[in-house]
Amino acid sequence: MSEKFDVIVVGAGPAGTSCAYTAAQKGLKVLLIERGEYPGSKNVMGGILYRKQLEEIIPEFWHEAPIERPVVEQRFWFLDKESMVTTSYKGLEWAKEPYNNFTVLRAKFDKWFAEKAVEQGALLINETVVTECIVEDGKVVGVRTDRPDGDVYADVVVLADGVNSLLAKQLGFHKEWKPNEVALTVMEVLKLPSKTINERFNVQNNQGVSVEMFGDATHGLLGTGFIYTNKDSINVGVGTTLSSMIKKKLKPYDLLEHVKNHPMIQPYVEGGETLEYLAHLIPEGGYNTVPKLVGDGVIVTGDAAQFVNAIHREGSNMAMSSGKIAAETIAKAKETGDFSERSLDSYRTEIYDSFIGKDLKKYKDAAHTFEENPQYFQEYVPLMNQAMNTFFTVDGTPKWDKQKKIIAKMTAGRGKIGLAKDMYKAWKAVK
Amino acid sequence: MNILVCIKQVPDTKIIKVNPKTNTLDRSSAPTILNPYDAHAVEEAVRLRKEHGGKIIVLSMGPPQARLAIRKCIEIGADEGYLISDRRFAGADTLATSYALFKAIEKLKEEEGIELVLCGKHAIDGDTGQTGPGIARRMGIPPLTNVIKVEEVDLDKKLMKVRRKIENGYELIQTSLPCLLTIEKEMNEVSYSPLPNMMRAARYEPIVWTVDDLNDVDIKQLGLKGSPTIVGKMWPPEKSSGAEMIEGSTKEQVEKLLSVTYEKRELFGVKGGEKS
Ligand SMILES: Cc1cc2nc3c(=O)[nH]c(=O)nc-3n(C[C@H](O)[C@H](O)[C@H](O)COP(=O)(O)OP(=O)(O)OC[C@H]3O[C@@H](n4cnc5c(N)ncnc54)[C@H](O)[C@@H]3O)c2cc1C
Numbered sequence: 001m002s003e004k005f006d007v008i009v010v011g012a013g014p015a016g017t018s019c020a021y022t023a024a025q026k027g028l029k030v031l032l033i034e035r036g037e038y039p040g041s042k043n044v045m046g047g048i049l050y051r052k053q054l055e056e057i058i059p060e061f062w063h064e065a066p067i068e069r070p071v072v073e074q075r076f077w078f079l080d081k082e083s084m085v086t087t088s089y090k091g092l093e094w095a096k097e098p099y100n101n102f103t104v105l106r107a108k109f110d111k112w113f114a115e116k117a118v119e120q121g122a123l124l125i126n127e128t129v130v131t132e133c134i135v136e137d138g139k140v141v142g143v144r145t146d147r148p149d150g151d152v153y154a155d156v157v158v159l160a161d162g163v164n165s166l167l168a169k170q171l172g173f174h175k176e177w178k179p180n181e182v183a184l185t186v187m188e189v190l191k192l193p194s195k196t197i198n199e200r201f202n203v204q205n206n207q208g209v210s211v212e213m214f215g216d217a218t219h220g221l222l223g224t225g226f227i228y229t230n231k232d233s234i235n236v237g238v239g240t241t242l243s244s245m246i247k248k249k250l251k252p253y254d255l256l257e258h259v260k261n262h263p264m265i266q267p268y269v270e271g272g273e274t275l276e277y278l279a280h281l282i283p284e285g286g287y288n289t290v291p292k293l294v295g296d297g298v299i300v301t302g303d304a305a306q307f308v309n310a311i312h313r314e315g316s317n318m319a320m321s322s323g324k325i326a327a328e329t330i331a332k333a334k335e336t337g338d339f340s341e342r343s344l345d346s347y348r349t350e351i352y353d354s355f356i357g358k359d360l361k362k363y364k365d366a367a368h369t370f371e372e373n374p375q376y377f378q379e380y381v382p383l384m385n386q387a388m389n390t391f392f393t394v395d396g397t398p399k400w401d402k403q404k405k406i407i408a409k410m411t412a413g414r415g416k417i418g419l420a421k422d423m424y425k426a427w428k429a430v431k
Numbered sequence: 432m433n434i435l436v437c438i439k440q441v442p443d444t445k446i447i448k449v450n451p452k453t454n455t456l457d458r459s460s461a462p463t464i465l466n467p468y469d470a471h472a473v474e475e476a477v478r479l480r481k482e483h484g485g486k487i488i489v490l491s492m493g494p495p496q497a498r499l500a501i502r503k504c505i506e507i508g509a510d511e512g513y514l515i516s517d518r519r520f521a522g523a524d525t526l527a528t529s530y531a532l533f534k535a536i537e538k539l540k541e542e543e544g545i546e547l548v549l550c551g552k553h554a555i556d557g558d559t560g561q562t563g564p565g566i567a568r569r570m571g572i573p574p575l576t577n578v579i580k581v582e583e584v585d586l587d588k589k590l591m592k593v594r595r596k597i598e599n600g601y602e603l604i605q606t607s608l609p610c611l612l613t614i615e616k617e618m619n620e621v622s623y624s625p626l627p628n629m630m631r632a633a634r635y636e637p638i639v640w641t642v643d644d645l646n647d648v649d650i651k652q653l654g655l656k657g658s659p660t661i662v663g664k665m666w667p668p669e670k671s672s673g674a675e676m677i678e679g680s681t682k683e684q685v686e687k688l689l690s691v692t693y694e695k696r697e698l699f700g701v702k703g704g705e706k707s
């Protein structure tokens with residue numbers, strides 16, 4: 001029989017690598033299997049890496065990790081066709097250690113992170129696809145890969161295979177995601193000289209900006225667009241729920257072209273040479289769609305478990321924390337030698353007690369509310385723009401009359417009560 | 432039959448950029464890979480081992496990161512890997528490279544016999560195809576270049592029959608063993624490595640030798656000093672002209688492409704045809 005490990009981790013994204021790193025650090029014998037040519041070779045993310053959760057795994061990682069820029073400013077743009085209302089926060093305390101978050105390019109970051117796990121003693125195998133879990137007597141005892149002599153065994157298999165998680169699906173932990181439970185996001189990495197980036201975004205060399213865009217960026221559909229600044233490139237992307245795309249017959253690439261050519265956005269991306277074009281799904285079902293997390297000899301982590309807070313575009317951090325908690329759970333189980341569902345179940349409770357469970361719960365109705373009530377992005381964003389336009393256009397109208405006009409416009413569609421109801425609904429969804 | 436395969440780590444020339452000012456390769460612009468012909472050579476060694484037994488040793492001269500290319504060979508199925516790595520080897524042309532590799536082979540032969548040496552047809556960066564024959568000449572064994580098939584091996588009589596690619600066909604040739612073959616891509620398909628090989632390779636640390644580990648090395652024949660090659664001038668091949676970029680929306684591009692293809696249909700051997 002082939003070699004046996006304490007843990008086999010499937011997928012070397014943030015979830016899998018965190019798990020492999022932590023487990024190896026605790027002295028477990030770890031096999032990390034990745035289908036890409038190297039970890040990160042095909043992985044996609046807008047690019048915001050949060051400090052806190054990685055720091056809990058590798059203290060002061062920013063001295064050595066391939067980060068692009070620390071983010072010092074977060075901008076929010078509410079776009080109409082030819083205007084936008086903006087709000088932002090810039091803080092130079094974010095430009096100093098320990099920083100708040102960073103922009104990263106996943107191809108570089110994931111590769112580095114996996115190398116750190118290997119330094120801890122994990123065995124990394126690339127270019128190998130796990131095709132199924134090996135189940136004996138209802139217990140997961142290993143994985144089958146697409147290679148000759150490709151079976152390999154372990155006490156616990158950790159599924160960190162990302163949003164589609166065919167493996168968790170095969171085990172019957174979840175069904176095919178519905179089109180309104182995933183967002184399809186496309187993005188491009190555009191090469192721009194760092195000097196141009198500094199000028200356009202008004203920052204210094206080692207400072208980055210994140211821009212989140214709502215409203216016309218997605219033609220008013222549920223979703224967002226973004227621009228993140230790297231060292232000498234920018235990431236521009238846009239995504240909406242798959243259901244919206246299907247309903248509106250939108251092609252992802254056309255949506256990205258629309259964003260890049262939007263008169264408010266075009267000056268920022270002009271002249272950028274496309275280095276990469278990427279498309280990927282994001283789990284957006286949240287709390288209500290979290291699958292079964294634990295079975296006999298198996299744990300599900302990261303995107304595979306739908307751990308994404310779409311409202312705050314947090315996913316990689318939840319992936320990392322869940323991977324770490326999984327490794328800690330397995331190390332504890334190793335002490336008793338009991339890897340049954342009951343023994344591993346403390347993973348589930350710890351997840352629900354952590355920020356992952358709490359944040360997912362807080363926003364559990366958000367996506368649904370915004371999907372069912374398209375007026376937020378379709379009507380209120382243009383209205384905000386019109387209100388600003390009315391108020392700030394100097395045309396001799398007294399300000400008092402302007403205010404009345406604005407209120408009349410705001411309530412024209414749904415009436416005062418309708419407006420109040422919508423505001424309450426939105427508040428409730430995110431409170 | 433023990434087989435030694437010489438392997439080289441090369442920049443992926445499909446991706447590499449040429450520095451427009453100096454006309455030299457910008458090596459940092461491309462990832463490094465195992466020279467593709469060398470992968471076929473290791474694969475062939477694995478097939479021969481299956482039939483005739485023995486051991487497969489790979490040998491490379493290069494910087495420390497050439498370990499990765501050696502690991503790739505372990506994935507394919509090599510038994511051991513040796514890397515000769517030393518600043519004194521640097522800047523070698525084919526003469527100095529074959530000398531250094533020959534010295535390492537001599538050292539390896541102290542441990543066990545080597546019946547066959549395999550090299551790639553050429554390295555995709557240097558492209559000279561001289562290293563293999565250079566090694567054979569120094570070892571005093573016959574070199575057979577551009578081999579596409581091993582037809583027969585007779586270990587008792589120490590004979591081997593191979594098929595060589597030549598300009599207008601192929602040549603069937605018999606040689607005595609030991610000999611050196613340089614391998615063409617047609618030789619075989621590199622197979623998908625078994626998982627146990629992958630795990631062995633991920634853990635594998637090649638044996639690294641410096642100049643001091645080799646015997647009776649004439650330092651003057653190594654590296655830049657031992658390399659009579661002088662690069663007179665380098666220039667990128669002339670770009671062929673007359674290409675026309677098709678631009679516009681996807682629909683416009685498709686229409687343009689269709690109409691151009693139609694206009695030039697005779698190029699594809701299509702005669703007549705009415706535009707519909
Ligand atoms: C466009 C976009 C923008 C985003 N922006 C952000 C952001 O700014 N900040 C943020 O925190 N999050 C963001 N996210 C979410 C974030 O990318 C994910 O939450 C995170 O990558 C999840 O990590 P993971 O390890 O669970 O999965 P992944 O990163 O998807 O990794 C899964 C890994 O498993 C491998 N794999 C899959 N199946 C197999 C198999 N069968 N065998 C072997 N290997 C396999 C894959 O190759 C991959 O390496 C964004 C996502 C997208 C798509």
Ligand SMILES: Cc1cc2nc3c(=O)[nH]c(=O)nc-3n(C[C@H](O)[C@H](O)[C@H](O)COP(=O)(O)OP(=O)(O)OC[C@H]3O[C@@H](n4cnc5c(N)ncnc54)[C@H](O)[C@@H]3O)c2cc1C
Pocket residue numbers: 436437438439466468469490491492493521522523524525526528532549550551552553554555556557558559560561562563660662
């Ligand atoms: C005009 C010219 C100028 C050059 N100038 C320089 C220079 O100034 N400095 C410099 O460092 N290099 C230089 N080189 C590169 C150097 O000469 C070659 O890379 C090296 O000698 C191997 O030759 P090759 O790449 O042509 O390999 P080939 O002879 O084409 O390779 C055939 C086979 O030989 C074997 N082989 C080749 N190299 C190795 C190796 N290192 N280890 C193990 N096996 C090997 C492999 O099996 C390979 O498939 C130059 C090359 C050329 C053509």
